[in-house]
Amino acid sequence: MESRMSKLGQQSLSGVSVELESVLHRYGESIAVDRVDLQINPGELVALLGPSGCGKTTLLRIVAGLITQTGGTVRIGGQQVDRLAPNERGAGIVFQSYALFPHMTVEKNVGYGLRARGASEREVNQTVHEMLEMVQMDAYARRYPRELSGGQQQRVALARTLAVHPRVLLLDEPFAALDKNLRLDMQIEIRRIQRELGITTLIVTHDQDEAMSMADRIAVMNAGVLEQFDSPEAVYDRPATRFVAGFVGTANMIEGLLVPRADGMYEFQESEGQARLAIRHPGPCSRPGSVLFAARPEHLAIEPVEAGGVYRVDGLMARVEMVLPLGPSLVYELSRQDAPGIKVVVPRTHGVPRIAVGDQVVARVRDGSPVSVFAD
Numbered sequence: 001m002e003s004r005m006s007k008l009g010q011q012s013l014s015g016v017s018v019e020l021e022s023v024l025h026r027y028g029e030s031i032a033v034d035r036v037d038l039q040i041n042p043g044e045l046v047a048l049l050g051p052s053g054c055g056k057t058t059l060l061r062i063v064a065g066l067i068t069q070t071g072g073t074v075r076i077g078g079q080q081v082d083r084l085a086p087n088e089r090g091a092g093i094v095f096q097s098y099a100l101f102p103h104m105t106v107e108k109n110v111g112y113g114l115r116a117r118g119a120s121e122r123e124v125n126q127t128v129h130e131m132l133e134m135v136q137m138d139a140y141a142r143r144y145p146r147e148l149s150g151g152q153q154q155r156v157a158l159a160r161t162l163a164v165h166p167r168v169l170l171l172d173e174p175f176a177a178l179d180k181n182l183r184l185d186m187q188i189e190i191r192r193i194q195r196e197l198g199i200t201t202l203i204v205t206h207d208q209d210e211a212m213s214m215a216d217r218i219a220v221m222n223a224g225v226l227e228q229f230d231s232p233e234a235v236y237d238r239p240a241t242r243f244v245a246g247f248v249g250t251a252n253m254i255e256g257l258l259v260p261r262a263d264g265m266y267e268f269q270e271s272e273g274q275a276r277l278a279i280r281h282p283g284p285c286s287r288p289g290s291v292l293f294a295a296r297p298e299h300l301a302i303e304p305v306e307a308g309g310v311y312r313v314d315g316l317m318a319r320v321e322m323v324l325p326l327g328p329s330l331v332y333e334l335s336r337q338d339a340p341g342i343k344v345v346v347p348r349t350h351g352v353p354r355i356a357v358g359d360q361v362v363a364r365v366r367d368g369s370p371v372s373v374f375a376d
Ligand SMILES: Nc1ncnc2c1ncn2[C@@H]1O[C@H](COP(=O)(O)OP(=O)(O)OP(=O)(O)O)[C@@H](O)[C@H]1O
Pocket: 027, 031, 032, 050, 051, 052, 053, 054, 055, 056, 057, 058, 059, 206
């Protein structure tokens, strides 16, 4: 197994850089990709993540050479490829709809690209065998695509693309047609193969969990613009824009004012309601003034407020509307007077005070938790 993989690794040229410089694409008057800069390292797996219509597929097709961009430059392995045809770029693409040749067996499908390039029968047979073994489909070599499940067809499509040893692997929503369990298997499988081959990979997805679990870095796109390009952790904990904060994961978003305090910390004062929150590190904006505050549900903590107790303004006063035990966590849905509701998630460990529906609570930023403040 190991020697087979190391051989494949050598054949795959293991990883080249992919650079996009100010890439712009218009369809008629409308801008689909708006001056995107992206530097992908050799061997990296990058997810292009964003809502439907944000331009991810257009960008992937530009890298593949299937669309000629309106402006900007693409480099693969340091070489400008803008004038090269798709088959001269060394980029292999796997589509959502596997696009296997229906009248060819699995082995003929996988060997197709090599045969078209005039490889010897011996080389074709050897590579087909290696590729089918890698995607664990060697037992199905003689079958036709119609005799395979969706997941199996997807594996064959991947083997067919990898058989010609592309320098870059491009995956366009490759798991969209698969059910949840199969999707997870394929995500793990592709990650394993990608790591073993060290092949630079770009995957288009609108599924944030998929991007978070597979990618080394995530490029979040919105309306043609690259909003953030960072590690999954950074995109989640330190969203660069309010779009990213809202699109990736869940965020409590509250409008208000950011005010510096004498002790070097900041205070967030809610515009509606009476809430004040102490913030140690506001990011990305620490300019005093009108802001949007965003906190993940697990970055807030809640405490019960005694009935008739002193009214405290340092925190978000709320009433518990719902408590959902979700595996290892408790999810609290909280309502507030004259202000938007909030969501808080706490680990279900011993020592968590019993808080029930109808209780009054105060929510504060959990010590050391990242929260985000965006300029208005
Ligand atoms: N051939 C085309 N002609 C005109 N407009 C197009 C064409 N292809 C895409 N568009 C538009 O360009 C924008 C970006 O489309 P693109 O397919 O790149 O988005 P996407 O993020 O991949 O979306 P999805 O997740 O729905 O596939 C969309 O507004 C789309 O309607």
